[in-house]
Amino acid sequence: MQLLNNLGNLFIKQRIGQIDHFRSNPEDVQEKCLINLVQTARNTEYGRKFNFA
Known part of the structure; x- marks a missing residue:
């Protein structure tokens, strides 16, 4: 459970950044x-057609 919390916190910190x-x-x-x-x-x-090149 602690590992899951740590991964969630890491994701949230990155997303907030x-x-x-x-x-x-x-x-x-x-x-x-x-x-x-x-x-x-x-x-x-x-x-x-519209020259996006």
């Missing part, structure tokens, strides 16, 4: 997300 980063740097996080989405979509029919 991510959330704090998102709240502190919303523009940076959104830009990275947009770039990732465009790069992922560049080889789709839609991406090729």
